[in-house]
Amino acid sequence: MNKLVAIAGGSLAIYIVLALMMGVIPGWQLSQTPPGPGVKPLTPLQAEGREVYVANGCSYCHTQQVRPLPQDQVFGRPSAPGDFAYQTPELLGSERTGPDLTDVGVRRGSDVWQYIHLYNPRAVEPASIMPSFPFLFEIVDRAPPGVAPAPIPKAYAPAHGVVIPTRRAQALVAYLLSLKQPPQPAQQTAAGAPSATPTPAAAGTARTPVAGAPLARGKQLFETNCAACHQSNGRGLPGAFPALAGNAVANAADATEHIHIVLFGLQGKTIDGVKYASPMPAWGAQFDDRQIADLINYERSAWGNHGAPVTAAEVAKVRAAGNGK
Amino acid sequence: MSADPAAHGVTPTGAVADSALGRVFAGYTIFATAWLVFATFVGLVVAYKFGAPDFWSSQPWLTFGRLRPIHTNDTFYGFASIALVGLAYYVAARSCRTRLYSTGLAWIGLALFNLAALAGTVALAAGDNAGDLEYREWPWPIRLIFAAGAVVTAINLLATVARRNTHDIYLSNWYTMGGALFVIVIATVGILPWYQYGLGQVAVSGYFMHNSVGMWFTPMTLGIFYYALPKLLSRPIYSYALGVLAFWTNLLFYPIIGAHHFLFSPLPWWLQTTAIVFSVAMLVPVWGGSANFALTARGRLGDVAQSYPLAFIMVGVLGYFVGSTQGTFEAFRSLQAVWHFTNFTVGHSHLTMYGFVTFGIWGGVYALLPLATGKYPSRLGMGAHFWLAVVGSFIYVISLSIGGTVQGLDWVHGKPFIQSVVDMNPYYVWRGVGGILMFLSHLVFAWNVWRMTWGRSAARLPLAPALAEGAAP
Structure with missing residues (x-):
């Protein structure tokens, strides 16, 4: 015994x-652990969306933790302890079959994009292997007043009727769009993490490692941040996101408007007779003048475009002039 | 409940007949097999979805995000847990030369485990996921049912050992009693909410997902090795002392390393570093244990060709050695920077849970269930099972290990994320090929289990001398 x-x-x-x-x-x-500066609790709708996220196992393919490693810089600044104060259950995840979503509300800030992508991810990213979530939508003959149908591209849309998001889809998208990292002072990664570990540029703004020729850098910025809506081939999605190939602004001799749109965003514009409801996010806070110039120069030279190139100084000038319309 | 030795008959193999024990062992094995077939069918569907993401996407309960936790939880808590408890009961009673303390408790435990797995499956299919926290996705009341099954199991194992007719407690029972006791603690820590908010829950997740594997499945499977291997070889374990050392070092080192699942996360750096240091220390119990098994079979590796039960166990030993050593290396920051979040991890978890635990279970069942029921599977049946499972899991692990490395390097090289998805496609296909072979092997296993229980027994196997009583206590 x-x-x-x-x-x-x-x-x-x-x-x-x-x-x-x-x-x-x-x-x-x-x-x-107290919440970090700017870290806020979710609204009731966002919290409901988080439950949809959990119930459908989104975290089995998507992490919500940015490591202090160079390859994670595309996903945002390194996660800090205070980022998780309101996150129970924790959704850090263990696999990146799909991209990290810590900051997806910034990178994919358009609800229209989110709806199309959830209805069928291949409508916006042909190589995606994410499941489609048709059960988060309803197909109706006509959208009820006040509800905007999701502008699903023809190849993926139902033969009849329009696609409108259910309450669960609205909540989920509200949650996804809430995923934005508040800017944080440097050195706020894991307690005790050596400060020598690579962190985003001291300015706290650079999202992408700067390397290679300007046009290659611009292409990388475009692919990471812009191609989701405007597509890698620059053709956009008809009715949802305008084409940049052959676009009047991208080919204009004066690049001021182009710079202004990238820095400060755009909403409700009619282009070639089509009114685009989805807002274009402002990228001025995410990128410095050099990066904005690289990005714009890529857009002005790719897909047969031939707009005059811009310099970082010109970007700085438009930035300094501010968002006056 | 009676322990009257006079009631024991002796079978031709020399094993003491204990029909109640045989029924318990068979019952656990049958239900475990049913869960294995179900859970790995789900796994196959999940693997198929990587190539056909719109397949079965119109119904929420058939989507990837719902089926994936069903696959993992049912292989863990339906298949492996039930199979290992059945084996542990048999090993406890036989190695202690006594009867099971209570067959009633054993049946209650089986009912609780099955109820938990069934309710958990329904809950996850319905989207009632406790938070996508790996291996504890079931709503907590269902995890409580599982924990109750573990309590019943621990009581029954301890009480059986307490009435032993041997002087010493054979090493196997150290591991199985330990596992049954530890899993109660693991389940409890996983359920109680007061220290699981935000980042606190991340720390608990690291503890939980790691310990549920290494302090439950690992000791249970090692306990089976320590009994079945000497039994099959008719010789004692190479070093009893080394087995004892491995037991205590595993206990001391393993619980400390959970945070290595969250390297580079915002968890305190000291916690991550401690986890890495003790991940290296784990080489002591892993290499000690593996060497002990290998040396027990020294000079007898030729017997592997004669005995499929032995072959299954030796693959399990190899899986333990390779999988656990790989785990140590994965814990290094330099390698983790590449492999973390990739499919390499999925390959690793299958190398360990399949290559080690599942092969160990199969070896144990083939070695011991015939002794309990007096019925044998055919050599062809075991051979088909063995080769399908070995080749299938080899393809599975190799494809995901290479693919995961490619994926990680794509990220390091700063390629657009979608490139890593595109580059994985061929490896997902190969994973599916491996998965199909693995699943087919499970169908063959089910057929073999049928023959060892209700069905018609095959002739006894040629390794008769090695199966004689007296090797292990």
Whole structure:
């Protein structure tokens, strides 16, 4: 009997101590982590969307943690302890079959894009292997007043009727668009993490490693941040996102308007007779003048475009003039 | 409940007949097999969806995000847990030369495990996921049912060992009793909410997902090895002391390394570094244990060709050695920077849970269930199972390991994210090929289990001398 007590009881006692040390006590201490500056709790609709996210297992393919590694810079600044204060259950995830979503509300800030993408991801990203979520939508003959149907491209749209998001889809998209990293002072990664680990540029704004020729850098910026809507071939999605190939602004001799749109965004514009409801996000806060110039020069030279190139100085000038319309 | 030795008959193999024990063992194995077939069918559907993302996407309960946790939880808690508890009961009673303390408790435990797995499957299909937290996705009341099954199991195992007719407690029971006790603690820590907010829950997730594997499935499977291997070889374990050392070092080191699942996360850096250091320390129990098994089979590797049960166990030992050593290397920051979040991890988890635990279970079942029921599977059946499973899992693990590395390097090289998705496609196909072979092997296993229980027994196997009583206590 004594042997049994020693082996079973002894090992259990040791294990309980270790479980407390490595599970419960760190958990208890870290549960007190205060929210970082600018980290806000979710609204009721966003919280409901988070439940849709959990119920459908989105975190099995999407992480919500940005590591202090160069390859993670495209997803935002490194996650800080205070970012997770309102996140229970935690959705850090363990696989990136799809991209990290920590900052997706900035990178894919358009609800129209989110709806099309959820209805069928291949409508906006042909190579995507994300499942489609048709059950988050309803197909009706005519959208009820006040509800905008999702402008699904013809190849993916139902033969009859229009696609409108259900309440669950609206909540989920509200949650996804809420995923924006508040800017944080540097050195706020994991407590004790060596500061030598690469962090985004000191300005806290650079999202993409700067390397290669200007046009290659511009292309990379475009692919990461713009191609989701305007598409890699620059043709956009008819009725949802305007084409940049052959676009009047991108080919104009005076690039001021082009620079202004990229810096400050755009909404409700009619282009070639089509009124675009989805807002174009402002990128001025995300990128410096050099990056904006690279990006714009790529757009003005790719897909047969031949707009005059711009310089970082010109971008700085438009930036300084501000968003006066 | 009676332990009257006079009631024991002796079978031709020399094993003491204990029909109640045999029924418990068979019952656990049958239900485990049913869960294996179901859960791996789900796994196959999930794998198929990588190439056909619109397949079965119109119904929420058939989508990837719902089926994936059903696959993992049912392989963990339906298949592996139930199979290992059935084996542990048999090993406890036989190695202690006594009867199971309570067959009633054993049946209650089986009912609880099955109820939990069934309810958990329904809940996840309905979208009632406790938070996408790996291996604890079931709503907490369902996890409580599983924990109750673990409590019943621990009581029954301890009480069986307490009434042993041997002087010492054979090593196998250290591991299985330990596993049954540890999993109660693991389940409890996973359920209680007070220290699981925000980042605190991340720390608990690291603890939980790691310990549910390494302090439950690992000790249970090692316990089976320590009994079945000497039994099959008719010789004692190479070093009892080394087995004891591995037991205590595993207990001391393993619980500390959970945070290596969250390297580069906002968890405190010291917690991550501690996890890395002890991941290296884990080489002591892993290499010690593996060497012990290998040395037990020294000079007898030729027997592997004669005995499929032995072959299954030796693959399991190899899976333990390679998978766990790989785990140590994955914990290094330099390698984790490339492999973290990639499919390399999925390959690793299958190398360990399949190559080690599942092969160990199969070896244990083929070695011991015939002794309990007096019925044998055919050599052809075991051979088909073995080769389908070995080749299938080899393709599975290799394709995801290469693919995962490609994926990680794509990210390091700053390619557009979608490039890593495109580059994975051929590896997903190969994973599916491996998965099909693995699933087919499970159907063959089910047929073999049928023959060892209700069906018509095959002739006894040629390794008769090695199966004689007296090798292991």
